[in-house]
Amino acid sequence: MISVTLMVSGYLSMAQTVNWRAMPDLKKNIIGISLGLDHSVSYGLSYGRSVTVAKLPAFITAEFLMPSGEEKLDDFKSKAGGQIRLIHYRGFQFSARVQGVFRRYQNDFVRMLNFGSDFAGTAGLYQKKWFIAAESGFDKAIVTHFKHSALYRAKYGNVVDGWYEPSTGGNFYYGIQTGFNFKSHSVYLKAGSVRSQDFKTKPLLPYYGQVGYTISF
């Protein structure tokens, strides 16, 4: 079941880092794998399908990220949404991405389930074989369910479990991304900084990065 889930999730992403200029040469579907830093060391699977929205090129995307660590699948992040190219002038292109996020976290004290959103804009220079672009986005944890363990209740017995809203957290990120295409294959690299929503607090891992490979079919 897990492998099926992973496979399905894997079919859904990669479009997150896409060379729009190379799109006419690509097939409808793109799958990808990645390794990166995203508040932890994370492995990712992704799937994207190219579509047209109001005559604009777009991708429906989904991805699944799982952090490293001894406990498998106690933490993960999944995203589903879309990405659309809004501006295209010669090599310069601007695209926007909107994704719904569902993630899980568990340690000795608590299990959290969260629904959130991830909005981002990417602008840059895109050529047939390569691209370089800047991106900026905001990942918001909108509503989170907390369920505490007996270990935490030994610490604080009156802790209140349940859904917490409104927003329980958020992080801004900004950085650069670049990639190279060859036939239906593509490799990409992106890196940047992460700041907490107050722009003052640095997370434990104040950087993000991802190296990935995609193939279209």
Next chain:
Amino acid sequence: MKKMMIAFMAVWGMVSCTKERVLNEPGNLVPRTVDQDPGLPSIFVNNALLHAEAFGHPDSTLIVVIHGGPGSDYRDLLTSKSLAAHGYRVVFYDQRGSGLSQRFPHKYYTSLGRGAVDLMYDELSGVIAHFRTEVNQKVYLVGHSWGGILAAGYTGKNPDKVDGLVVAEPGGLKWEDIETYVKESRSFSLWSELFNDAGFIEQFISGKTDQHEILDYRAGMLGSKNDITGDDAPVPGNAWRAGAVINAAMFEVGDKYHPDFSAGLEQFQPPVLFLYSGRNKVYTSAWAQHIAGAFKNVQLCKVQGVGHEGIIANSGAWSTITEPNILKYFQSL
């Protein structure tokens, strides 16, 4: 698309139909502090309401137990209240901004600059003054980790006001040593579950400056275990509440001013009992001797079988190694 909308509406409906809870509501995720819960034992010292308790006869020699952090609390040090049965008055307090004591903004500490450390010394003076019943009552300090650093610094500044000093694994007494120790004791592998647990949670909760409930909760999630310092397993009920703001603020002050907690210790004449653990991988015997070198007359004692937190908190180690050595030391004074 239609199915996605239905799923979204279902989830939203489920969430909307439940009672709204907010992270920074006192009492929701972390316990209330003494200024929010009058039922907790407290003392008012130097304009701060501190969570504090004392055991034993009020006129007996005073033992002030000082917790680590900055920002931890005295809950796991309560093992040492058994010293009261040996004829001592044992005092516990949560430092301001820590445990169940009153919270203050980040700037409250940092605006004092180097004086933020003096604030902690003055607080300790205030606690001693509060519990002292007569001027000749002897005062012994027992400090664990940051508490040991604070106790040493206080003793160096007030060598005539302290009659006995026990320190348990102070990371260092000079700032450079503290930095080295902290860095090494937290050098988790990027691929480890510990690192993942510490980092991944920041997507779910990201409190703003001075949102104490949120920041303390998140900090408390990290205090579970550390296999580098020999604290491999989480201990149920080992703490009440972390003090994230004072922790960040004091490290900021330390980074900027490099305080020397060994200053004046050459003036302290009595011997010092220096405890360190057998399982802390970075607190080796060589490191213990290096740090203990700041004391004029020091007795080193290795507490085998436990890590950093277990020196006092582990009831087995406490009753068989730590307490007997502390009692022997106090009796020698």
